[in-house]
Amino acid sequence: MNFLADINNALPEAILVAFGLVGLLVGAIGGDRISGLLRLVAAIALAAASATAFVQFGRGETISAFASAELAPEGLYRVTLFTLFAKGVTYAMAAFALFMSTGFLKSAQMERYEYPLLIVFGSLGAGMMLSANDLMTLYVGIETLSLSSYVLAAFRRDSIKSAEAGLKYFVLGALASGLLLYGSALIYGFSGGTGYAAIAAAPTSVGLLFGLVFVICGLAFKASAAPFHIWTPDVYEGAPSPVVAFFSTAPKIAAVTLLAHVMFVAFGPHIASWQLIIAIIAALSMLIGAFGALMQNSIKRILAYSSISNVGFALIGIAAGAEAGAAAVLVYMTLYVIATLGMFGGVLALRRGGKSIDAVSDLNGLVKSKPGMALGLLILIFSVAGIPPAAGFWGKLQVFTAGIEADMLWLVLVGALASVVSLGYYLRLVWAMFMKPAGEPLDRTDVSVAATVAISALIVFPILTVAIQMLLSATALAAGG
Amino acid sequence: MTGPMILTLTTFLPLIGAVLIMAVRIVGGAGAAGSASKGIALLASLATLGVSLVALSQFDPTVAGYQLVDEAPWFGGSSYKLGVDGLAISLVVLTTALMPLCILQSMKSIEDRLAEYMVAFLVLETLMIGVFCALDLVLFYVFFEGGLIPMFLIIGVWGGKNRLYAAFKFFLYTLLGSLLLLAALVYMAIVAGTTDVVVLQEGLHPETGALLFPPEVQTWLWLAFFASFAVKLPMWPVHTWLPDAHVEAPTAGSVVLAAVLLKMGGYGFLRFSLPMFPEASMLFQPLMFGLSVVAIVYASLVAFRQTDIKKLVAYSSVAHMGFVTLGIFSFNEAGIQGAIFQMISHGVISGALFFCVGVIYDRMHTREIAFYGGLVHRMPVYAALFMLFSMANVGLPGTSGFVGEILTMVGAFQASTWAAAGAALGVILSAVYMLTLYRRTVFGEMTNQKLLDIKDVTPLEFFILGLLAVSAVGLGVFPGVVFGLTESSTSEVLRMIGR
Numbered sequence: 001m002n003f004l005a006d007i008n009n010a011l012p013e014a015i016l017v018a019f020g021l022v023g024l025l026v027g028a029i030g031g032d033r034i035s036g037l038l039r040l041v042a043a044i045a046l047a048a049a050s051a052t053a054f055v056q057f058g059r060g061e062t063i064s065a066f067a068s069a070e071l072a073p074e075g076l077y078r079v080t081l082f083t084l085f086a087k088g089v090t091y092a093m094a095a096f097a098l099f100m101s102t103g104f105l106k107s108a109q110m111e112r113y114e115y116p117l118l119i120v121f122g123s124l125g126a127g128m129m130l131s132a133n134d135l136m137t138l139y140v141g142i143e144t145l146s147l148s149s150y151v152l153a154a155f156r157r158d159s160i161k162s163a164e165a166g167l168k169y170f171v172l173g174a175l176a177s178g179l180l181l182y183g184s185a186l187i188y189g190f191s192g193g194t195g196y197a198a199i200a201a202a203p204t205s206v207g208l209l210f211g212l213v214f215v216i217c218g219l220a221f222k223a224s225a226a227p228f229h230i231w232t233p234d235v236y237e238g239a240p241s242p243v244v245a246f247f248s249t250a251p252k253i254a255a256v257t258l259l260a261h262v263m264f265v266a267f268g269p270h271i272a273s274w275q276l277i278i279a280i281i282a283a284l285s286m287l288i289g290a291f292g293a294l295m296q297n298s299i300k301r302i303l304a305y306s307s308i309s310n311v312g313f314a315l316i317g318i319a320a321g322a323e324a325g326a327a328a329v330l331v332y333m334t335l336y337v338i339a340t341l342g343m344f345g346g347v348l349a350l351r352r353g354g355k356s357i358d359a360v361s362d363l364n365g366l367v368k369s370k371p372g373m374a375l376g377l378l379i380l381i382f383s384v385a386g387i388p389p390a391a392g393f394w395g396k397l398q399v400f401t402a403g404i405e406a407d408m409l410w411l412v413l414v415g416a417l418a419s420v421v422s423l424g425y426y427l428r429l430v431w432a433m434f435m436k437p438a439g440e441p442l443d444r445t446d447v448s449v450a451a452t453v454a455i456s457a458l459i460v461f462p463i464l465t466v467a468i469q470m471l472l473s474a475t476a477l478a479a480g481g
Numbered sequence: 482m483t484g485p486m487i488l489t490l491t492t493f494l495p496l497i498g499a500v501l502i503m504a505v506r507i508v509g510g511a512g513a514a515g516s517a518s519k520g521i522a523l524l525a526s527l528a529t530l531g532v533s534l535v536a537l538s539q540f541d542p543t544v545a546g547y548q549l550v551d552e553a554p555w556f557g558g559s560s561y562k563l564g565v566d567g568l569a570i571s572l573v574v575l576t577t578a579l580m581p582l583c584i585l586q587s588m589k590s591i592e593d594r595l596a597e598y599m600v601a602f603l604v605l606e607t608l609m610i611g612v613f614c615a616l617d618l619v620l621f622y623v624f625f626e627g628g629l630i631p632m633f634l635i636i637g638v639w640g641g642k643n644r645l646y647a648a649f650k651f652f653l654y655t656l657l658g659s660l661l662l663l664a665a666l667v668y669m670a671i672v673a674g675t676t677d678v679v680v681l682q683e684g685l686h687p688e689t690g691a692l693l694f695p696p697e698v699q700t701w702l703w704l705a706f707f708a709s710f711a712v713k714l715p716m717w718p719v720h721t722w723l724p725d726a727h728v729e730a731p732t733a734g735s736v737v738l739a740a741v742l743l744k745m746g747g748y749g750f751l752r753f754s755l756p757m758f759p760e761a762s763m764l765f766q767p768l769m770f771g772l773s774v775v776a777i778v779y780a781s782l783v784a785f786r787q788t789d790i791k792k793l794v795a796y797s798s799v800a801h802m803g804f805v806t807l808g809i810f811s812f813n814e815a816g817i818q819g820a821i822f823q824m825i826s827h828g829v830i831s832g833a834l835f836f837c838v839g840v841i842y843d844r845m846h847t848r849e850i851a852f853y854g855g856l857v858h859r860m861p862v863y864a865a866l867f868m869l870f871s872m873a874n875v876g877l878p879g880t881s882g883f884v885g886e887i888l889t890m891v892g893a894f895q896a897s898t899w900a901a902a903g904a905a906l907g908v909i910l911s912a913v914y915m916l917t918l919y920r921r922t923v924f925g926e927m928t929n930q931k932l933l934d935i936k937d938v939t940p941l942e943f944f945i946l947g948l949l950a951v952s953a954v955g956l957g958v959f960p961g962v963v964f965g966l967t968e969s970s971t972s973e974v975l976r977m978i979g980r
Contacts (some may be wrong), residue, residue: 367597372507382630387656388623394556397619400667409664416660420653427633427649435637435644465623469556 009065010077010131011056012049012087016124019045020117027113035113036102042116043098046123050091053127057084057478064133074197078133080265085330085478086257087127093249093337094123096452100345101242103446107354110156110240118155119246122148126254130261135184135194135215138262142180142222145251146173152246153239165238172231176221183214196266204270212267212274216281219262223255225315226284229308233292236304241348241356244300248307248344249337256314260329264322271321279319279411285312286418293425298358299347302425303340306384309422310336313386313415316399320406326479328402331471332395335460339383339392342456346377347429349449352442360428365438373445374433376457383460385426386419391464394471487536488563489551491529491573492610495580498525499603506596514596519588522599526580526606533577533610540570545969547616547679558675559619566973567966568751568821569613575828576609576741582945583733586836589941590732590843591639598639602733605631609741613748618666618676625709625745626659632734632742640729647722647729654722658712665705669694669757682756682977696760703761706754714746716806717776720799727795728848732839735791739798740832744824747805751817751970755809756977762810763978769810770893770900776803777907785914790848793918794834797874800907801827807904808889812978816892817971822963823885826873826956830882833870833949837863840942841922844935850918855927860937864923866946871919873953875912881956 007014023038056063056079064075079087098119105111125144132138150173154166188194190211191202202208221228236244267274289309293302314336317329350357350366350373357363367374383392396419403412464471502521506514540548547564555561565573584602591598608631611624629652637648670676673686673693684693694702712719723743727735755762777800784796801823808820840863841856842848857864873880876887886908894901927933938946956963 367594368511371597375503378630387626387630389627393623393626397663397667400664401671404664404667405671412664412667416657416664419660420657423653423656424649427652430633431637431645431648434634469554472556 006065009063012052013124013127015045015049016120020120023117032112035111038113039116042120043095046091046095050088053084053088072134072195074133074195076134076137077131079131081478083130083261087130089334090126090250090254091123093341094119096341097246097249100448100452102448104242118148118152123250126251129258130254133196152243153235156240161238165235169231169235176218179214180218183211186211199266200269209273219259220281223259223311224308225281225311226288232308233301233304236300237298245344249341253333253337256333260318263318275319278315282312282315282319283414286415290418290421297360299360303344313399316403316411320402324405325402327475328398330475330478331398335392335395338456339380339460342453343380345449346453350442352440360432363432364436366433368438369442376453379457379461381426381429385423389465391460394468486551488549488614491533491536492607492614494529495525495603495606499600502596502600518596518599522584525603526584530577533574537570537574542567542966545973558670559617562616563614564616565614566970568970571825571966572613572744573610575825579740579832580606583736587733601631601634612745616678629655635734636726636730639731644729647725650722651726654712658709661705662709665702699758699761703754703758710746710749714802716772717779724792724795728791735835736832740828747824750809755974759978766810769806770897773803773807774900774903777904781907781910788850790838790850798831804886804889807893811892811896813892813895814971815888819885819888819892821967823889825963826881826885829949829952830870830873836945837867850921853922854925856923858927859935863938866950869950871915875915876908879957881953884960
C-alpha cells in the first residue's frame, strides 16, 4: 500500500512518533519512577532517527511522500539532501542534549517522565517542519516544536522565573505563529496554492510579497533573529539549564535551515524581493547580538545574545542565495551547534551547592578547580567566536565567502565588526575562567556532561580543523540535492 | 631525518610538548605538572631548535623560491603547504633560538601556574613558526590569528596590575585588523580559485593566465592587508596597544612579543603585500614613508619621556619597526635587505633589553626609572651587558643594530632623500633616550637604600644575556651570515614588484 511506502520514506519521524506514543502510554502507567529509563530510550530513539536520516542522506535521493493528486501533487512532505542533513544534525543534537541532562534533572528534582517525551516531540516537530513541502505541513511542524518548547521552558514548575519564561515564550510565540499563518493565507490567496512548487511558480505580486514578509517575520522569530529576538534572553534566563542547552542547539539549527529551505525552495524565484530583507535581519542580529551581551552579567543571557549574533552570521549565507549560500549555512550551523552544545552544556551544568551557577563571576578560577573543563570550554568558546584554529572559523570563512560571492561586502564587513565586538564578552568568560582567583568549590561534574564537552571540544579542535573537507563535501552534496 | 616533513616537524614539535604537559597536568595535578613541565618544555624547545637547525642546514640559500616544501590537500582551493625561503627560515631560527632562553628565564621568574604557562608558550611557538612557514593564505591566517589566543592568556594570566586592559586591547586591536585581512583573503580565494601563496605572488590566474588583480582592486586588497600588518608591526598611529601589552606582559612574554610577534607585520608586507599587489605598493609608498618617519621620530620622542623602563623599550621598538617599513617600501636591494636584517637584529636586541629589564624587575618588582640609579656599583656585569645592548639599540657600529639602520637608510635615501633625513633624525633621538635611560639607571650615586643589597646577574641570567650579546655583536661583525640567506628572497621580491 502506498501509505506504508510513505511511512517508510518518513522513517526518522516515524521512529520518533512511535517512541513518543508508546512512551506516553508507558509513562502514564509507570509514572516518574521510569523517567530514567525513558530518557535513555528517548536518547536512543533520537540517535536512531539521526542515523536513519544520515542513511537516507547517504543514499543521495530526494524523497517525496504523502502526495495527493488534487491537493498536493508534489507531496506534502519532501525531503531533499539539504533538509536530510539538517535533520540528522538536529536529532543528534537533541539526543546529546537529553543525554547530558540527567545530573541536572536529578539535582533539581525534575525527573519527570514528560521531559524526554517533550524533547522527542519537539524534535519531531523540528524534523517535520524541515521535511515540509507545503506551508500547512510547515505550520504543523512548527507548532509541534513550539508547543513542546513552551512547556519545556516552564518545566520547572515551582520556579517563578521558569513559569515566566514559559508564559513569555508562549505569548510571543503565539503571535509569531499568527503572523506566519496570516502570511501563509496571503500567499495562498495570491499564488493559488500552499505547496512550495506552486508558490515558486507564481508571479511576484504585491500580495505575495506581503505574505512573504509575514512568513519571514514568523520564521525569524523562531530562529531568534533580530528584531524578533527580544524573547530569547528572557526565556534562556528563566528556562531550566538543560532545556536551554536543547533550545540553543536542535531547534536552532532546524529553524535556521528551515528559513534557508523555505527561502531557497518556495521563494527562490522571488529572491530579488527578499534578499535585502534577510541581509538587514542578518546585520541587525549580528550587531544586536554582539552589543547586547557586553553589559550582561548572567551567563545564560550572554549565551542567548551570542546565539542571536551567530544566527545573524548564518543568515549571511541565506541572504547570499541558494547557489552561494546553502552549503555555507549548513556548515556554519553544524559547527555552531556542535560547539554550542558543549559550551552551553558545560557552563550550565556547573553547579555550586546543588544550584546552577549563573553569574559570570561564578566561573572564576575554573582552570584551577577543573582544568580539563576549562580547557574544553576555552576551545568551544573560541569556536563559537570563530577564532582559528577552532573549527568555528571555517563556518565564518564559508559564510563570508558566500557573502562576497553574492556581492554583499558590506554585510561581511558588518560581520567582521560584530566579531570583534562580540569577542568583548567571549573574552570576559575566558578572563573569568583563567585569570580570576577561584571562588567557592564547585560540585562534581556529571560524567555525561564531561563526556559531551570533551567530545564536542575534540570535534571542533582538532578533528574538524584538520578534516574540514569531510564536512564541506557533505554539505556541498547537501546543497546540490 | 629526511628532507620533506622537516618543517612540519619544526612547527608541531612544541605542540607535542604542550600536549604532554597538559596530559601530566590533568592526570597528575598541578604539583606534579609544575616540575615536570620545566623539563618537558625545555626539551621540546631545544628539540625544536635542533630540528630547525637541521632544516637550516638542508636549506640551499643559492636557490631562489621556496624550499623544503610540505604539501597536502586540505579543502576547497586551500592546501596544507609549508615551505621556506631565506627570509622565512631566518625568522624561524630566530624564533626557535629565542624560545629556550624564554623558557629558561620563565622557570625562575614565574611562580604561579607554571605548567599552564609552559603550555601557552609552546602553543605560541608552534603558531609563530607556522606563520613563517605557511605557504597558503588560509593556513597563514589560521596561524596568524590563532597566535592571539595564547598571547592573550600569557598577558592576562601572568601579567602585571593592569593586565585586563592590556590583554583585551591587544586582542581586539589585532583582531579588527586581521578580520579585514580575512575579507580580502576570501575575495582573493574566490577570484583566483586557490589560496596558494606561490600562485598569488605570480599574480596570474592559474588556468586562464589573466592578471588576477587589476590595480584598482589591488588598492583595496592592499589596504585590507595593511590594516592587519600595520597593527601587528605596529605602525604609528595604531601602535598604542604595544606599550600596554609590553608593560603588563611577563618578561618572557615581552621578549617573544618584541622579538617575534612584531616581525609578523614586516614579514607580511614582504611576503604578501609587495609581491601580490605591486602596483598598490608603489602607490602607497609615500604614505608608508610618511608613517615610517613619523613613527621613528614620534616614538623616539615619546620614549624619551617615559618613566617606566619597559614602556621606553616598547616605544623604541615602535621606532625601530619604522626603519623596517622604511626599508621595505624603498623597493631596492639595500632597503629590503636592511629591513630584513633590522628585523632579525631587533629580535635579538629588543629581546635582550627586555631580559635586562626582567633581571632588575625580578629583584625589585618595579620598573620605575626613578627607583633605580647607581646599579653599576652593585651589578658591574649587568651594567656591562646592559651597556652593550643599549649601544646596539642605538646602532653603534660593530653591533647588529648599526647594519640594519644604515642599510635601510641607504635604501631609503635612494628612494627619497627626505625620508632618509627623517630616519637619520631618529637615530640621533634613539641615542638620546637610550643613553638617558642608561645614565639614570646604571650610573650616578646609589641614593635608594633598597638597592643596597641588589645582587648581580646569576649564572643563568649571565648565560642568557651572554648568548644574546654574542649574537648581537656577531651579527654586527659578520652580517653576511644573514645576507647570504636572505639575498635570494630579496631579489625574488624585487623581481615580483618588477624593479
